[in-house]
Amino acid sequence: MRPCLHIHMPILNVQDLSKTFTIHAINREVPAFTNVSFHLQPGELLVARGANGVGKSSLLRCLYRTYLPSAGHALYQAQRGTVDLARAAEVDIALLRHSEIGYVSQFLRPRPRVSAIELVMEPLLLAGVPADDARMRAGDWLSRLGLKAAIWPAYPSTFSGGEQQKINLARALIAPRRLLLLDEPNAALDPGARAALRERLSVLKSEGVAMIGVFHHIEDVRDLVDSELKIANSQ
Amino acid sequence: MTPTYFDPPRLTADRPLLTAWGLRKTYGRVTAVSGVDLEVYPGETLGIVGESGSGKSTVLRMLNLEEPADTGDYRLDLTDYAGENLLGLDRYRRRELRVTQIGIVYQQPHMGLRMRVSSGGNVAERLIMAGERSFATLRTAARESLAESEFPLDRLDDPPRLLSGGMQQRVQLAKAIAMRPALLLLDEPTTGLDVSIQALVLDTLLRLRRERRIATVVVSHDLGVIRTLADRVLVMRGGQVVEHGLADQVLDDPQHPYTQQLVHAKL
Numbered sequence: 001m002r003p004c005l006h007i008h009m010p011i012l013n014v015q016d017l018s019k020t021f022t023i024h025a026i027n028r029e030v031p032a033f034t035n036v037s038f039h040l041q042p043g044e045l046l047v048a049r050g051a052n053g054v055g056k057s058s059l060l061r062c063l064y065r066t067y068l069p070s071a072g073h074a075l076y077q078a079q080r081g082t083v084d085l086a087r088a089a090e091v092d093i094a095l096l097r098h099s100e101i102g103y104v105s106q107f108l109r110p111r112p113r114v115s116a117i118e119l120v121m122e123p124l125l126l127a128g129v130p131a132d133d134a135r136m137r138a139g140d141w142l143s144r145l146g147l148k149a150a151i152w153p154a155y156p157s158t159f160s161g162g163e164q165q166k167i168n169l170a171r172a173l174i175a176p177r178r179l180l181l182l183d184e185p186n187a188a189l190d191p192g193a194r195a196a197l198r199e200r201l202s203v204l205k206s207e208g209v210a211m212i213g214v215f216h217h218i219e220d221v222r223d224l225v226d227s228e229l230k231i232a233n234s235q
Numbered sequence: 236m237t238p239t240y241f242d243p244p245r246l247t248a249d250r251p252l253l254t255a256w257g258l259r260k261t262y263g264r265v266t267a268v269s270g271v272d273l274e275v276y277p278g279e280t281l282g283i284v285g286e287s288g289s290g291k292s293t294v295l296r297m298l299n300l301e302e303p304a305d306t307g308d309y310r311l312d313l314t315d316y317a318g319e320n321l322l323g324l325d326r327y328r329r330r331e332l333r334v335t336q337i338g339i340v341y342q343q344p345h346m347g348l349r350m351r352v353s354s355g356g357n358v359a360e361r362l363i364m365a366g367e368r369s370f371a372t373l374r375t376a377a378r379e380s381l382a383e384s385e386f387p388l389d390r391l392d393d394p395p396r397l398l399s400g401g402m403q404q405r406v407q408l409a410k411a412i413a414m415r416p417a418l419l420l421l422d423e424p425t426t427g428l429d430v431s432i433q434a435l436v437l438d439t440l441l442r443l444r445r446e447r448r449i450a451t452v453v454v455s456h457d458l459g460v461i462r463t464l465a466d467r468v469l470v471m472r473g474g475q476v477v478e479h480g481l482a483d484q485v486l487d488d489p490q491h492p493y494t495q496q497l498v499h500a501k502l
Contacts, residue, residue, distance in 0.1 A: 021488070022490070023495070024492035024495055024496075025492070025495065025496070025499070061487075061488075065481055065484055066481075066483045066484055066487050066488065067484065067487065067488040068480065068484055068488055068490065078246055080245075080246045080248075081245055081246060083242070083245055083246060084242065087240070087241050087242050088241065088242055088245070088246075089241050089242055089243060089244040089245070089247070090241065090467050090479075090480060090481050091244050091247045091276055091279070091467075092242075092244050092245060092246040092247055093481060094279070094466050094467070094481065095246050095247050096246065111434065111437075111438065111463070112431065112434035112435070112438070113434060113435055113438055114438060122445075125445060126445060
């Protein structure tokens with residue numbers, strides 16, 4: 001037998017993860033996905049594929065614990081030790097969300113009286129980065145994604161969908177993460193911003209960030225993809 | 236199918252600031268709170284949701300030591316109170332703990348403020364209770380605290396009864412944080428305010444939470460407020476906790492039939 005020479009331990013080892021929604025009012029069980037298993041190495045980009053409604057987004061949300069997994073395990077190698085994302089203590093998940101695991105969606109939740117640039121700075125401020133430095137890095141991100149500097153101090157609730165999404169992407173990707181969950185991050189972006197996003201994902205990958213993605217425009221990232229996970233309808 | 240228990244914390248290096256077990260309170264034959272356990276970590280915000288009469292405000296008043304519990308164990312991880320059940324403190328030490336380590340903002344400003352005393356005076360009162368006597372220090376400290384709560388300082392001498400609801404909440408907040416407490420309790424802090432004013436007050440609370448590592452418990456029936464402020468949530472019904480979880484999980488994937496009903500009843 002050949003010795004097993006893994007250079008890296010997988011950062012994430014998902015075993016038989018399942019999610020079923022129980023809707024008490026109509027007394028129904030609605031399965032999202034069943035018995036999903038895979039490994040993910042640092043620097044690997046795994047793409048989840050399958051028809052609409054097979055639970056690709058639900059899988060990402062279960063790993064982020066926005067949804068509570070129904071069964072199975074998701075062993076994550078955190079910097080301070082291994083935890084099972086499916087049943088880790090709430091405070092540990094909250095800690096990982098602030099420091100190691102990022103969730104990138106296409107939807108921004110604007111907050112009244114918080115400007116575009118402040119929204120992007122916030123994750124850095126939470127991580128203890130000084131305000132001046134955070135402002136500079138946030139501006140750099142927004143200009144790379146093609147958001148005009150004139151509107152950085154404005155409140156994004158009135159911005160177009162595409163502009164809001166750029167702010168959301170910058171906010172989600174600005175702080176260093178070890179695992180990124182990408183939920184259709186490029187769905188409504190213009191070509192310039194899609195190219196900037198692709199460029200950024202490529203850099204993150206070379207830095208060893210592990211990523212799981214669901215992509216609307218898979219062609220943008222095709223040459224970055226290392227593996228695919230086929231999710232079939234569990235019904 | 237859903238796991239019924241979670242692993243103990245493994246990654247968090249902090250110890251909980253607040254630990255309470257088995258909090259219980261009855262009024263005659265009515266059980267208001269029946270065996271509530273909770274923990275709050277430094278810098279964390281715990282939300283408590285539920286309808287009127289669920290016992291959520293009673294829990295908050297017990298944590299503020301203004302409502303005696305029938306039974307239970309309540310601890311704060313602070314040097315002067317280590318290992319002590321705070322429910323058993325004598326009157327003198329209870330007052331000292333409340334003045335120096337616990338701040339509270341009530342839904343009704345008159346519960347937390349003297350409506351006819353200047354706003355600056357309301358905040359200074361807290362410092363006087365803690366032993367500060369120099370007029371210059373009091374005025375500076377009150378101004379600082381009001382500024383941190385984003386209260387317009389040109390209205391420092393106005394009494395709360397002349398202020399808008401949003402301004403009154405800022406005075407309460409300034410008073411609550413004046414002594415740099417370890418624990419901040421918020422009882423429906425923005426209920427009854429106009430939506431736009433509510434957003435401004437929430438924004439101030441978020442900034443304060445980021446700048447100071449206060450452990451916060453916020454009680455509200457408004458799920459939008461809870462989503463904005465809370466890291467974790469307890470759902471209470473009939474004096475008991477029926478569900479707990481990360482705030483987004485409880486709101487986006489509620490498990491208990493009552494929580495599902497509560498979340499789906501939101502407009």
